[in-house]
Amino acid sequence: QSALTQPASVSGSPGQSITISCTGTSSDVGGxxxxxxxxxxxxxxxxxxIYEVSNRPSGVSSRFSGSKSGxxxxxxxxxxxxxDEADYYCNSYTGGTTPYVFGTGTKVTVL
Amino acid sequence: xxxxxxxxxxxxxxGGSLRLSxxxxxxxxxxxVMHWVRQASGKGLEWVARIRSKGDNYVTEYAASxxxxxxxxxxxxxxxxxxxxxxxxxxxxxxxxxTRQGSGTSWFDPWGQGTLVTVSS
Numbered sequence: 001q002s003a004l005t006q007p008a009s010v011s012g013s014p015g016q017s018i019t020i021s022c023t024g025t026s027s028d029v030g031g032x033x034x035x036x037x038x039x040x041x042x043x044x045x046x047x048x049x050i051y052e053v054s055n056r057p058s059g060v061s062s063r064f065s066g067s068k069s070g071x072x073x074x075x076x077x078x079x080x081x082x083x084d085e086a087d088y089y090c091n092s093y094t095g096g097t098t099p100y101v102f103g104t105g106t107k108v109t110v111l
Numbered sequence: 112x113x114x115x116x117x118x119x120x121x122x123x124x125x126g127g128s129l130r131l132s133x134x135x136x137x138x139x140x141x142x143x144v145m146h147w148v149r150q151a152s153g154k155g156l157e158w159v160a161r162i163r164s165k166g167d168n169y170v171t172e173y174a175a176s177x178x179x180x181x182x183x184x185x186x187x188x189x190x191x192x193x194x195x196x197x198x199x200x201x202x203x204x205x206x207x208x209x210t211r212q213g214s215g216t217s218w219f220d221p222w223g224q225g226t227l228v229t230v231s232s
Contacts, residue, residue, distance in 0.1 A: 001174075036217065036218040045221075046208070046210075047220075047222070051216070051218035089155065091218075098174055099161065100146075100158045100161075101158065102155060103155070105156070
C-alpha cells in the first residue's frame with residue numbers, strides 16, 4: 001500500500017486561504033468516506049482536524065474544512081493564522097490487509 | 112480527561128526485541144480499536160498495527176514492513192495496549208505513537224505523546 005500523495009509544502013499570508021490536496025486511488029480515498037486530516041506541531045503528537053472527509057471534531061476551528069472529489073481529498077484552511085503553521089497529514093481507510101494509509105505530509109508555512 | 116501514555120522505548124541493537132506499552136485512561140477502552148503509528152525523525156507518519164475489540168475477536172492487522180516481526184495485543188482489564196517488537200532493524204528507529212479509534216468511528220483520537228525506539232549497534 002503506497003502512501004497518499006500530498007504536496008511537500010504550502011504557504012500563505014495571514015488571513016489568506018490555502019488548500020492541501022491528498023491524492024490516492026479508488027482503493028482508498030476514492031472508495032470510502034473515511035478520510036481524516038491531522039495537524040502536527042514540531043515535537044508534538046498529531047491531532048485530528050477533520051474526519052470522514054468533511055466533519056470537524058468539537059473544538060476544532062471552523063476555519064478548517066474538508067472535501068473530496070474522486071480520488072483526491074482536500075483540506076482548506078481559511079483566514080490563515082500563525083498558529084496554523086504545522087505539518088498536516090491525510091489518512092484514508094483502504095479496506096485491505098493494511099487497513100489505513102497516511103499521506104506523505106505537507107508543511108504549512110505562514111509568511 | 113482522555114489520555115494515552117506510551118512507555119517502553121529505548122536503545123536496542125539490531126536483531127533485538129522491545130515491548131511498548133500504551134496505558135489508557137478516561138476512555139471506553141474495551142470497545143475501542145487500538146493502533147500503533149510510527150514516525151522516523153524528519154519523516155511522515157506510518158501506520159503500523161491495529162487490534163480490534165473483544166466484540167471483533169481481537170483481530171489484528173499489520174503493515175507489510177512489520178508483519179511477522181511485531182505483535183500487537185491488549186489487556187482490557189488493565190486498559191493497556193502493547194506492541195511486541197522482535198528482530199528489530201535499523202529502519203524501525205522512530206517515535207512510536209499509540210492512538211485510539213472509537214467504536215463505530217474511523218479516525219484516530221486521542222494520541223499518546225510517543226515513545227522513541229532507537230535501533231543501533
